Amino acid sequence: MTEATTTVKAKKPVSSFETPKLEMPSFDMPKMEVPAAFREFAEKGVSQAKDNWEKMKAATEEATDVLETSYSTATKGAADYGQAVIDATRTNVNSAFDFFSEIVTAKSLSEMVELSTTHARKQFETATAQAKELTALAQKVATETAEPLKAGMTSAFKKVA
DSSP states (O other), X not given: XXXXXXXXXOOOOOOTTOOOOOOOOOOOOOOOOOOHHHHHHHHHHHHHHHHHHHHHHHHHHHHHHHHHHHHHHHHHHHHHHHHHHHHHHHHHHXXXXXXXXXXXXXXXXXXXXXXXXHHHHHHHHHHHHHHHHHHHHHHHHHHHHHHHHHHHHHXXXXXXX
């Protein structure tokens, strides 16, 4: 019997830093003329997209300006409302101190009841007036903030449409 010997070609080991080289087959693409109608259609599409982009850009900038204006109006309104609350609180605290100083100097129970009744009535009237003032101020701020926002957004979206 004869012994068959085969030789195996040793492959070069691939290190972990080397990647195997692959070659992409090249395909020759046939040269083809794009029809004029298709080219015209594509150019119209690009032109229309540019026009729409410009409209959207202008509308977005206008909407941003409206939002900035509304935000500054709302900020000023909130500051005014906060100041009104501080003023009302100051008035109420001063009234309470005045009441306590009067009640401490009362000479009889009937005088204390009369001072309490008078103070309660006056505080109810003051609180009612303060609530009306704060409500009117809140409505004014809401209107001043929302109206330009509504008008500006309507105008911006009409330009896009």
